[in-house]
Amino acid sequence: MLKTIFVEENIDISKYPKLQVLLKRMNDGHKPKKSNVFSREEVNQFFAEALDNMYLLIKLVTVKGIAKAYRSNELCKMKLENVKERGGAIIVAIPDSKNEMFTIISHEDNRIQKSMRGIRRTSAILLVNAGVDGSPPLSPKAML
Numbered sequence: 001m002l003k004t005i006f007v008e009e010n011i012d013i014s015k016y017p018k019l020q021v022l023l024k025r026m027n028d029g030h031k032p033k034k035s036n037v038f039s040r041e042e043v044n045q046f047f048a049e050a051l052d053n054m055y056l057l058i059k060l061v062t063v064k065g066i067a068k069a070y071r072s073n074e075l076c077k078m079k080l081e082n083v084k085e086r087g088g089a090i091i092v093a094i095p096d097s098k099n100e101m102f103t104i105i106s107h108e109d110n111r112i113q114k115s116m117r118g119i120r121r122t123s124a125i126l127l128v129n130a131g132v133d134g135s136p137p138l139s140p141k142a143m144l
Contacts, residue, residue, distance in 0.1 A: 035072065057083060061092065070094065 005011055013019055038046075043066075047059060057080075065075045074094050082093045 064092070 005013055013023075043062065046055075046062070050059065052059070061075065061078065064070070074096060077095045078092075082095065084091050084093075
């Protein structure tokens with residue numbers, strides 16, 4: 001905080017020792033906000049249990065987000081309006097991003113279904129290459 005005042009405001013507060021003590025005392029006990037992160041098990045559980053007819057787009061964005069290392073705030077800012085189908089391609093624009101967008105292309109007539117099947121295969125390969133265990137989670141009975 002003290003360095004920020006000097007760097008941002010160009011004010012040298014070393015001339016004010018009482019102010020330094022006050023600012024340090026005010027900052028005492030401050031705990032930085034910790035980001036919530038999904039564990040590998042939670043992501044695997046989502047991929048295994050979520051229905052494709054409802055959550056396929058979210059699965060797609062999750063896989064692409066992991067594979068391309070998008071920042072969490074970039075993925076959170078995405079909306080359904082950012083996903084557009086044009087011809088045989090699905091274009092996903094990522095707002096306020098350095099990578100801006102990615103495209104999924106289907107070369108077949110049955111555009112959506114066949115391209116999504118290809119995406120699932122590609123996504124599975126990406127996850128395996130990243131070291132994610134692709135096996136379905138064990139049922140409670142199997143653990144006994």
